[in-house]
Amino acid sequence: MEVPILKQGEVLIATFQAALSDADLEHLRRGLVQQVVKLRSRGVIVDVTAMDVMDSFASRTLREIAHMIRLRGAETVIVGIQPEVAFAMVQLGLTLEDVVTALDLEEGLAYLTQKFKNTD
Amino acid sequence: MRAGEIRVSINSDQDIVTARQRGRALATELGFSTGDATLIATAISELARNIVSYARKGEIALKMVNSSSRQGVLIIASDSGPGIRDIRQAMRDGFSTSGSLGLGLPGVRRLMDEFEITSEPGRGTMVTVKKWKQ
Numbered sequence: 664m665e666v667p668i669l670k671q672g673e674v675l676i677a678t679f680q681a682a683l684s685d686a687d688l689e690h691l692r693r694g695l696v697q698q699v700v701k702l703r704s705r706g707v708i709v710d711v712t713a714m715d716v717m718d719s720f721a722s723r724t725l726r727e728i729a730h731m732i733r734l735r736g737a738e739t740v741i742v743g744i745q746p747e748v749a750f751a752m753v754q755l756g757l758t759l760e761d762v763v764t765a766l767d768l769e770e771g772l773a774y775l776t777q778k779f780k781n782t783d
Numbered sequence: 784m785r786a787g788e789i790r791v792s793i794n795s796d797q798d799i800v801t802a803r804q805r806g807r808a809l810a811t812e813l814g815f816s817t818g819d820a821t822l823i824a825t826a827i828s829e830l831a832r833n834i835v836s837y838a839r840k841g842e843i844a845l846k847m848v849n850s851s852s853r854q855g856v857l858i859i860a861s862d863s864g865p866g867i868r869d870i871r872q873a874m875r876d877g878f879s880t881s882g883s884l885g886l887g888l889p890g891v892r893r894l895m896d897e898f899e900i901t902s903e904p905g906r907g908t909m910v911t912v913k914k915w916k917q
Contacts (some may be wrong), residue, residue, distance in 0.1 A: 682804060685796035715821065716803055718828040719887065747821040755825060755890035 666691045668698055673705040674775055676768070679714050688724040696731050705737050706775035710768055712743030722757045731760040738763065738778060744773040788846040789830075793862075794839070802843040807887040809845050810856055813915055821824060823914050824896040829887045830860035830910055838864020838907065848913060855896070855915040863907040869902055 666687065669676045675698055677691060695707060709725060711717070729739035740763045744752075752758075765771040789809060806827040810820040810890035827843060841862025848857045851879040867873045874888050888910070892898040897913040 682800045684800050715807065716824045716828050718825055719890070720832060745821075747818040750818060751821050751825040751894065754822065754893045755829070756893070757890075778852065 666694070668694060669702050670698075670702060670704070671772075673703075673779065674708060675699060675702065675704045675706070675710045676710065678710040679688060679712075682715070683721070685724075686722060692724055692728050692731070695728055696735070699732055699737050700734055705779055706733050707737060707739045707743050708768060708771045708775070709739065710720065710743050710771075711741060711748075712745070712767070714743075714748065715745070717744065717752050717757070719755065722752065726759055726762055729759075732744060738775060740771040740774055742763050742767055771779050788844060791843045791845075793831050793834045793841050793843055793860075796835060799828055800836060802845075803827040803832045806843075806845055806856075806858065809847070810914075813847055813856060813916065815856070815914070819914060819917065822894045826891045826912060826914075827858060827860075828892050830858065830912070833887050833908075833910075834860060834862045834864070835905060836915070838862035841907075850915075853915050855913050858895075858912050859909065861907065861909040861912075865904055866904040866908055867900075867902040868904050870902055874900075 666677050666679060675695065677695055688716060709728065725741055732739045741759060742765045744764060762775065765774055789805050791805055792803060803824040807820050807824040810823045815823065831843055834843060841860065841864065844859040846857050848855050891912060895912040895914050899911040902908040
């Protein structure tokens, strides 16, 4: 299953459409990092609104994406974690540690815009 | 196969997705809340992932269970993999032998109401969990 990656100015937006397998997540990780390099993006938003399960593999992959992109000098924001998914993650003992999260796409974009302003 | 029992064979990462989708569908059908259906689907995902990571193949069986006063869902994850030598250690947060996060089993126990594990080195592992409808 392909995850579409949209470019909006200096930001890339990846939207998880439905249930993703481990292979899909790894594919996404590779694709996003490549696109950040190719397009010289400064920010990435991963929209997980449609994701109904966030297990240990998915959250580890999201963390890895954020860390790889940070090493590249760009910032990642995970948006749209559903309340019941957040509850299950906490029960399972999963955290996204130092990864930035926001309520939705709009807030994620607002966060990045502010961040770019501060560093320009 | 008994009536009302769903069996999903687990051989690849795609089967993990199938198993948790079937689990969520069953939980929803039985009238579990969206929140509890998410907990059940997440637990199935972790159990199926353990099968793929440690045993390569196995099976997830899902079925409805009834006690005198309540209804619930039963999940049995079984494999004929290498088994777990030290179950107490495997049930501790942070323990892993496959380079994964190692949160699987203790996390699954927190997600569900009942948890049972039997394992024999060289023979396989069976994890049985239940979640009761509130």
